Amino acid sequence: MNIAIHAAAAVMTAMSLTPAPVRVPAYGYHNGTVMIDVTLSRAYHILADPLRPGISCALHYPDPVKMPSDVPIGSGLWGRYSNLTACGDLLYGVQRMWDMLRDWLGRDGIDGAGGGVPARVEWNPPAPAPVVDFVFHPGGQNFPTELDLVGHEYGHVVYRTTPGGAGDDNETRGIGEGAADIFGTLTEWYANNAADPPDYVIGERLELPGGLPLRHTFDPGLDGHPACYGAQIPGAEAHAASGPLRHWFYLLAEGDQPGGGKPPSPICAGGPASVSGIGLVKAGRVFMESLQRKTSTWRYADVRAASVAAAVDLYGPADPACVTVKAAWDAVSVPPEPAEPAC
Numbered sequence: 212m213n214i215a216i217h218a219a220a221a222v223m224t225a226m227s228l229t230p231a232p233v234r235v236p237a238y239g240y241h242n243g244t245v246m247i248d249v250t251l252s253r254a255y256h257i258l259a260d261p262l263r264p265g266i267s268c269a270l271h272y273p274d275p276v277k278m279p280s281d282v283p284i285g286s287g288l289w290g291r292y293s294n295l296t297a298c299g300d301l302l303y304g305v306q307r308m309w310d311m312l313r314d315w316l317g318r319d320g321i322d323g324a325g326g327g328v329p330a331r332v333e334w335n336p337p338a339p340a341p342v343v344d345f346v347f348h349p350g351g352q353n354f355p356t357e358l359d360l361v362g363h364e365y366g367h368v369v370y371r372t373t374p375g376g377a378g379d380d381n382e383t384r385g386i387g388e389g390a391a392d393i394f395g396t397l398t399e400w401y402a403n404n405a406a407d408p409p410d411y412v413i414g415e416r417l418e419l420p421g422g423l424p425l426r427h428t429f430d431p432g433l434d435g436h437p438a439c440y441g442a443q444i445p446g447a448e449a450h451a452a453s454g455p456l457r458h459w460f461y462l463l464a465e466g467d468q469p470g471g472g473k474p475p476s477p478i479c480a481g482g483p484a485s486v487s488g489i490g491l492v493k494a495g496r497v498f499m500e501s502l503q504r505k506t507s508t509w510r511y512a513d514v515r516a517a518s519v520a521a522a523v524d525l526y527g528p529a530d531p532a533c534v535t536v537k538a539a540w541d542a543v544s545v546p547p548e549p550a551e552p553a554c
């Protein structure tokens with residue numbers, strides 16, 4: 212397939228005077244060799260997605276990378292420290308996320324209106340710009356452009372482009388971090404790439420000391436974060452405050468004892484004896500629909516109410532989604548809301 216596409220690209224290079232979409236290989240550090248959509252303009256590849264408006268990769272804002280079309284995009288392991296390799300990984304990840312949003316969640320583009328936001332790859336923390344930044348990870352050994360981290364960073368864009376925006380309340384921002392991990396997880400499962408097999412941990416390819424991932428969704432306690440909702444959440448650091456949300460989402464999708472090589476997940480004190488998951492895609496749909504009910508001061512109690520209403524709207528009160536959404540909240544110590552619909 213790659214050879215045919217190369218040949219087609221070569222023909223188009225000779226012919227094309229107006230920019231045209233091409234699908235070309237990128238040699239990623241995280242993803243192995245993958246196909247990405249870029250723009251062919253005369254004899255150059257421009258790392259701007261011709262099919263997904265607003266998506267591009269820049270090393271120097273605001274211009275997307277422009278490189279001779281016969282130069283490979285990225286160079287795999289050799290390119291461990293290459294920001295061009297990171298651009299290839301990044302475009303692959305955000306293109307998979309875009310397609311996941313369309314195919315699984317019914318959302319049009321990252322922003323819900325058919326658009327996206329440019330990305331920028333940087334060695335050092337850069338001056339602010341209206342881009343999604345991927346800065347070389349000082350604690351790890353590479354750029355944070357693996358699938359779940361691309362899905363996480365662009366998940367923040369999904370979060371802030373749903374009603375209520377990103378919010379400025381501490382608990383709301385914590386919920387935003389949890390939402391970003393949910394989108395990262397969905398992106399990794401949708402891509403289903405053997406070079407980065409889908410799982411329920413975040414940032415496992417950063418090569419952090421000790422080989423640990425950044426975060427676990429199935430048990431935030433493994434990260435030193437609260438797994439259960441409690442009085443500490445409103446004042447907690449945002450990633451820590453996200454613990455109950457990512458834990459809830461895992462229980463909703465997979466349950467507490469999923470088997471099949473998937474890790475068990477703890478149930479907080481006072482919760483149900485067990486939770487049976489409704490599956491990742493269905494859980495993702497419930498969460499996406501919940502975000503349509505977001506406000507700028509979203510707290511966990513509001514997320515619970517929104518997700519129960521979303522499950523009933525999507526699947527009806529008799530579907531297992533309704534009782535499972537409630538059971539999973541009970542399992543992370545977020546109590547029933549007074550106005551909650553019955554299942």
Ligand SMILES: [Zn+2]
Nearest residue numbers: 363367388391
């Ligand atoms: Zn984040």
